[in-house]
Amino acid sequence: MSLNSKILAVVVVVVLFGGIAVSTTLGWWATESTKTPAAYTEGDFAGQANPADIRGSYTFGDVSRAFDIPAATLAQAFGVTAEEPDTFALKDLETLYVDSPVEIGTASVRLFVACYRGLPYDLATAAETYVPASAAAVINAEGQPTAEQRAWLETHTAPATAPTPATTEGTAAPVETAAPEPVATPGAATEDSATRIKGRTTFGELLDWGVSQAAIEEIIGGPLPDPAMKVKDYATAQGLNFETLKLALQAAVDNQVRP
Template sequence: MRQFNISGKILALSIVLLFGLSIGGSMIIGYWRTESSKIPTRIEGGPFAGAYDPAAIKGSYTFKDIESAFKIPVTQLAEAFAFAVSGEPETTQPKSFEAYPQPVEGEVGTDSIRLFVSLYTSIPYEAEEDTRLPYSALALLRREGKIDEERWAELKDRYGVEMGSPSGMSEAPTSESGSILEIKGNTTYGQLFDAGLTAATIEEVIGIKVGNRDQAIKDHLEAEGLEFSQYKALLQEKVDNVQKGGN
């Protein structure tokens, strides 16, 4: 019987080629996953079987990754967690939240985005005890109809915090009059949203479509030929009513 001698170099090359072909085949049929893959695991059983699991979201995921998996627009994620967005919102990662001033009690971090996604999609998730949500996130959920008024009031008391101030705050900011927000000439639509007003509520008062989030209400009204002073008290009443748990 003829014997064949295989050199060490040929054997090593054969092993490398075989390994490469195995990986390539796995990638083609969808079984190969690298560590850079930002795809959360799916829920295996129950009424939400097959859906992506909010609990599987990692701090290294970007807003774009979350949008792809849970169909939450990056623009809304950026609005909900505006305090942490710098540069391109698509690349913002939940793990960056921890670098910002935190509330006196609790923390706004990766678990906050898991809770937000859960509330947005109605996929159950049990948040950690010290998890908190920015008022801006709760206001967006309310505005988009993801939570009703009763649930909003409950979540605001349980999880709501104001982000962006140097000291952080565990309660809603209040003015000297005790209001959650004192409306002034430089008050923006974004501040009304963060205080809990919906676009529909604001439009009911002012009679025109709201401006963009960063636009001062006074500037917008005057540009439309409306007198800010005629609507200031009415808007303040709405804000005060929200703080008391009204509509």
């Protein structure tokens, strides 16, 4: 049996648009987040919402509804003092914590929710995730973390850094309450934040800070990538632990700043 081009054209268009129509009817077609996290599929928590599926597009209100944690508690944990914390989008946390020595973002909320509710979470995937000290304080005061999660918190609490005032009107304001006692993080807080390696630091910035190409190549064990590439993206692409790489590079930066 032969096909000509006109029939093939019709079949291609019909299969694609027909398939989309059928999947829409069946409820399979979604091009944006439903704001409802996927549920655990097995174990004691099967059927319950899984914090690992929390997305950056969620608001504190979405998280609150899915996990029964008051939005005010989430706002307190992450130092957000917006008038309506319900509408605060998680993706705005990175902007809010722009001066933090470690990245605070959507992944931090996932971990906070898991620890607060004592829900299962693969901590092996959270080696580079940190929660603010204020979130750790809330978990310790009100949460139900497992012993494993409690141990994780001890090494993954960011030093107390007040969030930067948000530039988006009405989304957030600086923390006015006293920050909880800082918890030590390897190599944190004492160095100059202008030359502190963060998730968005590029190799070009390392060169600008005076670290030689040879020194970078020795640390990363390979040729210098595109200077515009973020160190974190490089670590992910190479399957390296970002925190380990960051500490080694930070030491090289500090040697340049304070020889």
